[in-house]
Amino acid sequence: MTTFPGTARVELISGLPVSVDIRTALPARELTPLLDDAFAWLRWVADTFDPGNVDSQIARLNEGRTIRQVPELIEVLHRCDELSAATDGWFEARIKGVIDPSGYIKGWALERLSRALSNAGAGDHRITAGHDVRVRGSAAPGERWRVGVRDPRRDVVRKVVFAHDLGIATSGGAPVLDPRTGVAQEGVGFVTVLGPDLGVADAYATALYAMGPALGRRFAAELAAKGPYESLIVGRDGQEFTTPGFAAHGGAESRLAG
Structure with a gap:
């Protein structure tokens, strides 16, 4: 198999391993600063948005202290308000007077980073932070990226995308x-959402989990009927619900037992 050159790096951001894997054929003198800038961005996001x-x-902001004029802060809070409206309040960054955009910010940060890497000429890459993944381009010439969707409670692969x-x-x-x-929702095992914008997918996954199984399945079906976001909902009993378009991202071995 023909492989791409490139490079990869893993660093801890707020205690979470984050990996950036670039497969585009670029010289080391370009790849190294790209990765330096990538992790500098992720550290800035953590320093700015971690409640x-x-x-x-x-x-x-939560404590009423003076804040800097940060355009990204305004962007994120505005987008969280839009996503709250889109989910009928099931995605909510303001609970009991406390602002916490955690259900959106990680996906947003990785999405912004993916676009920046593409604009810099590194169009073939995979960025992974916990259970959020953004892929772009190819893993090897002509080959799609292969991503295992893991059950975060059991650490087993349920699907392959x-x-x-x-x-x-x-x-x-x-x-x-x-x-x-x-109160913490306990009616669902886990939810995975696929789509073109990882920040939006992250927020939808959070909302679907918060809704619980019955309402979540109904909202997921409505979401898939309207646009490009497809969902997998796994109950506490292990039963799966997937929207029709989810399977389009599968392959010959799209389901694994462990």
């Missing part, structure tokens, strides 16, 4: 609050 960081702009350009977001590895009650 657990007492000096982040989100923490300062093949794609040249796709965001893959999974919710369920960390507690998701019901925005109406503030």
